Amino acid sequence: MKEYLLIALALLGVLILGAIGLVVPRLRRRPEPPLPETEVETRAEEDRAGPPVEAPEAELSTGVLVEPPTVVEAPAPVLEVPEPAAGRLVRLRSRLSRSQNVFGKSLLGLLSRDHLDEDAWEDIEDSLITADVGIDATREIVDRLRERTRVLGTRSATELRALLAAELVNALDPTLDRSLKTAPKDGVPAVLLVVGVNGAGKTTTCGKIARVLVADGRTVLLGAADTFRAAAADQLETWGGRVGAEIVRGPEAADPASVAFDAVKRGIDTGVDTVLIDTAGRLQNKVGLMDELGKVKRVVEKHGPIDETLLVLDATTGQNGLEQARVFTEVVNVSGVALTKLDGTAKGGIVIAVQRKLGIPVKLVGLGEGKDDLAPFDPAQFVDALLGTEPLARDA
Known part of the structure; x- marks a missing residue:
């Protein structure tokens, strides 16, 4: 009888412990808010609340509302208007x-x-x-x-x-043709090849020639075929950007003939009036470099004949400039001379010497470092400027 009583007490203890285990966790849970009774009520609550607003990151971390930065659009570049080429020499x-x-x-x-x-x-x-x-x-x-x-x-x-x-x-032989051949023919732009030795101011002169052409109403594309001097293409791009002229350039140390070819092709595709090609400076006594210049000329002529080959000469080099002109003429058939730095020398007679020795007309003269200090050459105006004659003073 006692055994049955002990078994009953043990079962009762187990039941009591199990009941406690089920009740205590329920007492520890926090009550949750009541849910809407229907799906319609749920949608009504969302409509009243409106769309969720995502707070800025700074607001979440500090509690301070941070306004997004104001976006200011960069103004469009203002193109420069070069002064007219006519009358520059007088001025x-x-x-x-x-x-x-x-x-x-x-x-x-x-x-x-x-x-x-x-x-x-x-x-x-x-x-x-x-x-x-x-x-x-x-x-x-x-x-x-x-x-x-x-x-x-x-x-x-x-x-x-x-x-x-x-x-x-x-x-100075005023009968020589000093006009620049810059007009397109049969849908193909005129091609001007600019050559010269190192240090003559060739790339700068090339940029100034672009300004002369723009001032005369021509549309211009620049070819940066001087691929050996790292700053040459950047310098030319700066000049072109001032007057809205597109530039075609290649990677550093690229084949100059390839860049020149691509420049003329781009000029044909875009329908510009004139393609102006800047080449690397060369010493006239370096056969390999001069042969490369001849290659540039041959490759460009696959599109058609070169209309103008301008040799940039430094007026301060004196009679040595004649030897430079002679060798370049043999390689690329120079058709005109751009004589730079005339304002810094007393040797203005080099203009006469170049023409007398080579029969090549001086077509442009550089008279300063300003953007529009390159002037079309006119023999009578040039001599009047040298002598300070009265007719020039009245014309000015």
């Missing part, structure tokens, strides 16, 4: 002050002597030779001056200035 006459000291003051002073003896004429010859006119051209100019002053008996400063101006203009 820039003061830049020839150093050469004016030789031609205007020295020569006119010598010619104005009371008695022009042999010593005086020798001094005149020396002045012209010092100005890099060249020996042959100097002798011809002086011989003609001597003859005309003897026959005409001219003695006044005005008459002597007129005689000297006429002889200098004649030595």
Whole structure:
């Protein structure tokens, strides 16, 4: 009997412990808010609350509302308007002050002597030779001056200035064609190839030529075929960007002929008037470099003939510039000269020497570091600027 009683007590204890285990966890749970009774009530609650708003990150972390930054659009680049090319040489006459000291003051002073003896004429010859006119051209100019002053008996400063101006203009051969061939033909743009030695200011001059063409109403594309000087393409791109001219460039050390070819092809595709190709500076005595320049010319001519090949010469190099011009002419058939840095030299006579020796017209002259200091060359205006004659002062 006792055994049954113990078994009953044990079962009762187990039941009591199980009941406690089920009740205690329920007492520890936190009550949850009541759910909506129907799906319609749930949607009504969401509609009243509106769409969820995502708070800025800073607001979640600090509690401070951070406004998003204001986006300011960069203004469109303003294109520059180059000053008209016509009349630039007249406006820039003061830049020839150093050469004016030789031609205007020295020569006119010598010619104005009371008695022009042999010593005086020798001094005149020396002045012209010092100005890099060249020996042959100097002798011809002086011989003609001597003859005309003897026959005409001219003695006044005005008459002597007129005689000297006429002889200098004649030595520059005003009959030469100095126009730049920049007009497209049959849907193909005119191609201008710019060549020259290192340090002549070639890339800068190329950029200034682009401004001359834009000022004259031409649309221009620039080809950066100087792939050996890292800054050359960047420099040319800066020049082109100022006037809205597109530039075609290749990777550093790319094949210059390939870049030049692509530039002309792009010019044809876009329908521009003129493609202006800048080439790497070369020494005229380096056969390999000159052969490469010849390759550029041949590759470009697969699109058609090159309309203009401009040789950039530094006026301060003097007679050495003639040798440069001669070798470049043999390789790429130079059709014109852009003479730079005339404002920094008293040797303005190099213009005469280049034309006399090579028969190549000077088409452009650089008279300063300004963006529009490259001027189309006109013999009469140039001589008037050198001599400071009255007709130029009235025209200005």
